Amino acid sequence: MQSAVLQFFLFAVVLLWTIGHTVPRFWSGATVPRQEAPRIRLRFEICSQAARASALAFLSIATAQSSGQWPNVLNLGLAFLLGLGRLFADAKWRRIALHQVNVLLVATLALLLASDFLPLLEMGHDRQVSRALAGALGSLTAAVLIAFVTPREWLPPTPAKQTPFKLPEAKPSPEETCSWFVAVVSFQWLSQLVWKGWRAPVELHDLPSLPWYDEPLWVLSNLMKARSRYRKSLWTILSFQRTEILTMCAWIALAFSVELVGPLAMYQLLEYLAAPNDAGLHPSIWVFLLFAGPMARTVAFQQYVFTSTRLVVRIRSGLTQELFHRAMSSLEPEDDVINKVSAKDDVGKKQSTTTKAGRMANLMASDTESIIRARDIVQVGIGVPIGIVITVIGLYRVCILV
Numbered sequence: 001m002q003s004a005v006l007q008f009f010l011f012a013v014v015l016l017w018t019i020g021h022t023v024p025r026f027w028s029g030a031t032v033p034r035q036e037a038p039r040i041r042l043r044f045e046i047c048s049q050a051a052r053a054s055a056l057a058f059l060s061i062a063t064a065q066s067s068g069q070w071p072n073v074l075n076l077g078l079a080f081l082l083g084l085g086r087l088f089a090d091a092k093w094r095r096i097a098l099h100q101v102n103v104l105l106v107a108t109l110a111l112l113l114a115s116d117f118l119p120l121l122e123m124g125h126d127r128q129v130s131r132a133l134a135g136a137l138g139s140l141t142a143a144v145l146i147a148f149v150t151p152r153e154w155l156p157p158t159p160a161k162q163t164p165f166k167l168p169e170a171k172p173s174p175e176e177t178c179s180w181f182v183a184v185v186s187f188q189w190l191s192q193l194v195w196k197g198w199r200a201p202v203e204l205h206d207l208p209s210l211p212w213y214d215e216p217l218w219v220l221s222n223l224m225k226a227r228s229r230y231r232k233s234l235w236t237i238l239s240f241q242r243t244e245i246l247t248m249c250a251w252i253a254l255a256f257s258v259e260l261v262g263p264l265a266m267y268q269l270l271e272y273l274a275a276p277n278d279a280g281l282h283p284s285i286w287v288f289l290l291f292a293g294p295m296a297r298t299v300a301f302q303q304y305v306f307t308s309t310r311l312v313v314r315i316r317s318g319l320t321q322e323l324f325h326r327a328m329s330s331l332e333p334e335d336d337v338i339n340k341v342s343a344k345d346d347v348g349k350k351q352s353t354t355t356k357a358g359r360m361a362n363l364m365a366s367d368t369e370s371i372i373r374a375r376d377i378v379q380v381g382i383g384v385p386i387g388i389v390i391t392v393i394g395l396y397r398v399c400i401l402v
Helices: 005-028 042-066 070-088 091-121 131-149 180-186 188-199 216-229 233-240 242-257 261-274 284-329 337-346 356-401
Strands: none
Touching: 005 070, 005 091, 042 070, 042 131, 070 091, 091 131, 131 180, 180 188, 180 284, 216 233, 216 284, 233 242, 233 284, 242 284, 242 356, 261 284, 284 356
């Protein structure tokens, strides 16, 4: 951490990120359609600007005292300038600059904690932290927390290249404009709907608006693009919802990985209580992990449930619309998709008297339901390898103790 390699790497990445988004726009000379920038939430913006300025000032004072924090000052200075510059930019650049500022803040906070504050957790240390450095840590933490609870700025989606359907005009939805804390942890954007359902029956107009990426026609167009590349439904679904499937894998892997953080912290805390003089780390870290471990596991698993439920809804919506679309586009009654699918079950059997509507209902109900029930196979594919690794590590530790 003291070599400042990571700080310089972070600075270079953000600088190249900025150049990569600004130079092509001016070099090409093309006219970029200017979107109306979303309204700035003044109280959040003032607090975030003040927290970033305070962190930069405190860290500059700490650098003047010890001259060891100037790479972090460089990153915070870039974050402060980008934060000011985004106020005078267009809508697209404002969002890009905000992402860059948040990356700089989170990475600088992590580097500062790792280099100057994690060693304070060792028992019997003789380190001293200056007031300026402590003030920089507090201001930087406040800046990150403010960014975490600030509502997100909504932008209309970029126009699709080619879609067979005319999509309705996109409008902001509570899911898209809520803060990251609400989106990941609390799901507070659903609280109003829950209260309405508790007081009275919920009507259709009481439901919040759908995000643009959940629009049924957009889902159908994406499914049809995937279907044009693959004939099998399995590969169609994997291509159609690959981002959601990968997100499910990431969340369930995180949930399984932090499953044992709480028991491990409890074990280490009991070890400290049994022999305080033999402890190498301060017990406050284990008390913190007793809360952070189960909390992280709960958040990760609930995000997996949310993502998998959205996956199921999109697959059901896409397959149902595709079935109706193909059935309605069939010109000959004997050559439509319903008869083709049902003919496989009629070979060698007595011709049934079911109607086309009945076979369509069967396809939408049982067959589609059979497909979406396989969503939890992700838990098996991710959980089994992680369980094997944890078991091997546990057996290795037992063998060492024996």
